[in-house]
Amino acid sequence: MIPYGKQDISQEDINHVIEVLKSDFLTQGPKVPAFESALTQFTHSKYALAVNSATSALHIACLALELGEGDWLWTSPITFVASANCGLYCGAKVDFVDINPKTYNMCPIQLEKKLKLAKKQGRLPKVVVPVHLCGQSCDMEAIWKLSKEYGFRVIEDASHAIGGKYKSQPIGCCEFSDITIFSFHPVKIVTTAEGGAALTNDELLAEKMALFRSHGITRDESLMESPSHGSWYYQQVDLGFNYRMTELQAALGVSQMSRLEEFVSKRHVLANNYNRLLEGLPLKCPFQLEDTYSGLHLYVIRLKLEEINLTHKQVFDALRDNGVGVNLHYIPIHLQPYYSKMGFSEGMFPESEQYYREAISLPMFPNLSAEQQVYIVTLLRDILERKL
Ligand SMILES: *Cc1c(COP(=O)(O)O)cnc(C)c1O
Numbered sequence: 001m002i003p004y005g006k007q008d009i010s011q012e013d014i015n016h017v018i019e020v021l022k023s024d025f026l027t028q029g030p031k032v033p034a035f036e037s038a039l040t041q042f043t044h045s046k047y048a049l050a051v052n053s054a055t056s057a058l059h060i061a062c063l064a065l066e067l068g069e070g071d072w073l074w075t076s077p078i079t080f081v082a083s084a085n086c087g088l089y090c091g092a093k094v095d096f097v098d099i100n101p102k103t104y105n106m107c108p109i110q111l112e113k114k115l116k117l118a119k120k121q122g123r124l125p126k127v128v129v130p131v132h133l134c135g136q137s138c139d140m141e142a143i144w145k146l147s148k149e150y151g152f153r154v155i156e157d158a159s160h161a162i163g164g165k166y167k168s169q170p171i172g173c174c175e176f177s178d179i180t181i182f183s184f185h186p187v188k189i190v191t192t193a194e195g196g197a198a199l200t201n202d203e204l205l206a207e208k209m210a211l212f213r214s215h216g217i218t219r220d221e222s223l224m225e226s227p228s229h230g231s232w233y234y235q236q237v238d239l240g241f242n243y244r245m246t247e248l249q250a251a252l253g254v255s256q257m258s259r260l261e262e263f264v265s266k267r268h269v270l271a272n273n274y275n276r277l278l279e280g281l282p283l284k285c286p287f288q289l290e291d292t293y294s295g296l297h298l299y300v301i302r303l304k305l306e307e308i309n310l311t312h313k314q315v316f317d318a319l320r321d322n323g324v325g326v327n328l329h330y331i332p333i334h335l336q337p338y339y340s341k342m343g344f345s346e347g348m349f350p351e352s353e354q355y356y357r358e359a360i361s362l363p364m365f366p367n368l369s370a371e372q373q374v375y376i377v378t379l380l381r382d383i384l385e386r387k388l
Helices: 011-021 031-043 054-064 082-089 108-121 140-150 203-213 247-257 260-277 312-321 350-358 370-384
Strands: 047-051 072-075 093-096 127-129 153-157 179-183 196-200 299-303 359-362
Touching: 011 247, 031 047, 031 196, 031 247, 047 054, 047 203, 047 247, 054 082, 054 153, 054 179, 054 196, 054 203, 072 082, 072 108, 082 093, 082 127, 108 140, 140 153, 196 203, 247 260, 260 299, 260 370, 299 350, 312 359, 312 370, 350 359
Parallel strands: 072 093, 072 127, 127 153, 153 179
Antiparallel strands: 047 196, 179 196, 299 359
16 A cells, blocks of 8 residues: 655664664753754744654643633644644633635634634634644734734644745744644654654743643753752742653654755655646646745645546545555544534534545655656546546
């Protein structure tokens, strides 16, 4: 089966990890700070906190922004559940903003409409989490402007988007957000096996996230509530977690970061191939905004179901039955049973629901070959023309 996503691990990546295994530190050594500097250098953000997953990064980001009981977090229905769950971890309530039918990202017009209504009802969100679906940036300038007007904070979920750009700035620079988070899961653009990071330009937010990452404990006397007892001393000043990244993961991350630009440009070559090969088929290829450079984590097509005599599921299953590991990103979160129980139901976010009825993620990873792409598209064509 050709998977929809897969890591690319070089001999150099392996050597970096082995070096750590032979060193003094498996955790809490020099590699995590080195990985964090690689992230700030690449993105031009001031601070980066590496953690054990993007889910953890979202959690500490929400905590640092003081999201809590009685607050609202808004995100897109078309994202991984973690983008919404982080609000629930903090005791906040979650709501959604429908997507733009072209980009599949949170629609700023829908956001403004919902904000106007929420203001009247006294239930404005404290945090909004725009998700750069497939690696293409949301309209961050518009969202940031609304955040100033309506007083909410912004966490960019850039799990798909490291290596991408928005208005010629690297995604992660936090020009139009308080915090940006990345994921380093193996299917994403660079990997640390499991891993994530939270980036910010705000010193106070960085300090708070560093505390939440490691038990709420500090060894920095300036953050203590009373004088240090001596060089052994640490103080717990808040309730945190153990969300630390290991040295092995960070070493892999450092090595992978040196190949980030190569990874993304390979993904662009593959996307251009798909665009060309898929021409004339009854489906929509991804829409490319002019002022963004996508990280291209995913390549999502949408079937024009009115032009074919097959169901979405039939096309999807036929691809899988013939060795193409397609996937669907994502099932609208509000339709998940856990969220339905909070009162969400079908019909609430029509663009997201329509997307879900038509979307298929084709395989997209740096080592996908041009021959494999021809196989995938030929297969898809045969399925759509009912030759199979
Ligand atoms: C993968 C992903 C996450 C979670 O990442 P982990 O590192 O697996 O916790 C969150 N949001 C989005 C949009 C993702 O794709």
